[in-house]
Amino acid sequence: MRRTVWGAGLAFAMGVLLIAAGSRLERGVPEWVLVVPLGVACAGVLVRRRAPVVCLGLGVVAVGLDAVVGPSLGTVLVFTDNLYAAALYGPARLARGLLMVTAVLAIGAGAGAGFWAADWRLPAVIGVQxxxxxxxxxxxxxLIREQRDRAAVERVRAEQVARLAELDRRAAIAAERTRMARELHDLIANHFSAIAIQSTAALSRTDLDAGTVRKIMESVRENSVEGLAEMRTIIGLLREEDALPGSGDEERPGGEAVRLRLAEVEVLVERVVAAGMAGSLRVEGTVREVPAAVDLAGYRIVQEALTNALKHGESPVEVVVSYEVGRVVLRVWNAAGGERRALPGAGAGLVGMRERAALVGGSFEAGPSPAGPSEAGPSEAGPGWEVVAVLPTEERSPAAAEGMSGLSSQVVGLVFPRGAAS
Known part of the structure; x- marks a missing residue:
C-alpha cells in the first residue's frame, strides 16, 4: 500500500511539472484547471490493485475532462497506467474487452484524423500515437497476465506432484512396515508359542519328575535361543544398506547365508512334536527346485499354520506338500474341538499367510475341515481346521524333471505319539 501511495504521489508531481513546462494544448484556461483531471487519474492509481474497475473509471473520467480543458501530456501518461492496471488486475473478460475497444479506438482515431484533414500522413501519425x-x-x-497465470498453473502442478510423491512415499513406508511386521511375526511366533505351551504344561503338572522337567526346560531354552537368533538376524538385515528384504535368504549368527526352503519344513514339524503334539509330514509328487520367493512364502505359510495349530488346535497335526504341474499345494490340518486351552492371538497370522500367497500370485484358504488329509479317514481324524495354499512355480526342464523322477511320490513319515516331549 505504501508503494502505491508513493507511486500515485510521484505520478501527480511529474504531471504537474509537465503542465508547468507547457506540455499541453492551449485552450485559454488557467494551468491549475489542468491539475484537476490529473488528480482524478492519480486517484485511480491509488486503487489500481484493490479496485481495478474503479481505477479504469477514474481514468476515463480524467481523460474526458482533460480533453475538454487541455489536453495535457501528464494526464494522458497516467491514464495509460489506469488502462494497464485494469487489464492486469481486473477480470479476464474486462482485459479482453479493453484490447478490442482500444484497438477500435486507435484505428478510428487515425481514420477520423485522415478524413477531417484530407492528408494520408496524418492518419498514420495519429494512429500510431x-x-x-x-x-x-x-x-x-x-502478456504479463498470461505469464502470471501460467506460473500459477505450474505452481499448482508442482504442488500436486509433491503431494503425489508424498503419498507414494507414505504408501511405500506402509508397505514396508507391513512386510516387516509379517516377517517379525512369522519369525518369533512359532518359537514363543512352543515356549508358552511347554511352560504352561510344566506349571500345570505337579507329578512330573526331575528328568521330565529338565527335558521340557531344555526344549524351552532351545526355542528361546533360536527365536533370539532369528530376531537378531532380521535386525541385522534391517541395518544393512545393501540387504534385499524378502529375497528368501537370511544370515545366521555365524555369518552364513541360508535360504529358507520348503524342503526344510520337516524342522518345523519337529518343533511342533517337541512342543507335545503328534505331527506328520508327507511330501507328494516330484520334488523340484522352485523360485526363491515361492520357497520363502511356502516355508512361512507352513510355519504360521503350525504356530496357529500350537496355539489354538489339538493333536494330530498333518502337513502335506504336493508338487504338482506348475504349482505347489500346501495343506496343514490339525484337530480341533477338545479341551485344549487356546493361547491369545492378534489375528495377524491368517492375514500374513494370505498376503504371502498373494505376493507370489497364489491363493489361500483356511477354515473348518471334517477330516485331515491322511488315509485314516474321517472316523479316525475327526473334525479340525485346515489351511490350503496354492503357490504357482516355474517348471524345470524335462531333463531336470526326469533326473528327479526317483523322488516321485516320496513320503516322509514323521509320525510321533502325543506327549513325546515329556
Missing part, C-alpha cells in the same frame, strides 16, 4: 496510448498498455498487461 493512439496505439501507443491505448493498445500498448493493455497488450502489455495481457
Amino acid at each position: 493512439a496505439s501507443l496510448v491505448l493498445v500498448t498498455p493493455v497488450l502489455t498487461a495481457l
Whole structure:
C-alpha cells in the first residue's frame, strides 16, 4: 500500500511539472484547471490493485475532462497506467474487452484524423500515437497476465506432484512396515508359542519328575535361543544398506547365508512334536527346485499354520506338500474341538499367510475341515481346521524333471505319539 501511495504521489508531481513546462494544448484556461483531471487519474492509481474497475473509471473520467480543458501530456501518461492496471488486475473478460475497444479506438482515431484533414500522413501519425496510448498498455498487461497465470498453473502442478510423491512415499513406508511386521511375526511366533505351551504344561503338572522337567526346560531354552537368533538376524538385515528384504535368504549368527526352503519344513514339524503334539509330514509328487520367493512364502505359510495349530488346535497335526504341474499345494490340518486351552492371538497370522500367497500370485484358504488329509479317514481324524495354499512355480526342464523322477511320490513319515516331549 505504501508503494502505491508513493507511486500515485510521484505520478501527480511529474504531471504537474509537465503542465508547468507547457506540455499541453492551449485552450485559454488557467494551468491549475489542468491539475484537476490529473488528480482524478492519480486517484485511480491509488486503487489500481484493490479496485481495478474503479481505477479504469477514474481514468476515463480524467481523460474526458482533460480533453475538454487541455489536453495535457501528464494526464494522458497516467491514464495509460489506469488502462494497464485494469487489464492486469481486473477480470479476464474486462482485459479482453479493453484490447478490442482500444484497438477500435486507435484505428478510428487515425481514420477520423485522415478524413477531417484530407492528408494520408496524418492518419498514420495519429494512429500510431493512439496505439501507443491505448493498445500498448493493455497488450502489455495481457502478456504479463498470461505469464502470471501460467506460473500459477505450474505452481499448482508442482504442488500436486509433491503431494503425489508424498503419498507414494507414505504408501511405500506402509508397505514396508507391513512386510516387516509379517516377517517379525512369522519369525518369533512359532518359537514363543512352543515356549508358552511347554511352560504352561510344566506349571500345570505337579507329578512330573526331575528328568521330565529338565527335558521340557531344555526344549524351552532351545526355542528361546533360536527365536533370539532369528530376531537378531532380521535386525541385522534391517541395518544393512545393501540387504534385499524378502529375497528368501537370511544370515545366521555365524555369518552364513541360508535360504529358507520348503524342503526344510520337516524342522518345523519337529518343533511342533517337541512342543507335545503328534505331527506328520508327507511330501507328494516330484520334488523340484522352485523360485526363491515361492520357497520363502511356502516355508512361512507352513510355519504360521503350525504356530496357529500350537496355539489354538489339538493333536494330530498333518502337513502335506504336493508338487504338482506348475504349482505347489500346501495343506496343514490339525484337530480341533477338545479341551485344549487356546493361547491369545492378534489375528495377524491368517492375514500374513494370505498376503504371502498373494505376493507370489497364489491363493489361500483356511477354515473348518471334517477330516485331515491322511488315509485314516474321517472316523479316525475327526473334525479340525485346515489351511490350503496354492503357490504357482516355474517348471524345470524335462531333463531336470526326469533326473528327479526317483523322488516321485516320496513320503516322509514323521509320525510321533502325543506327549513325546515329556
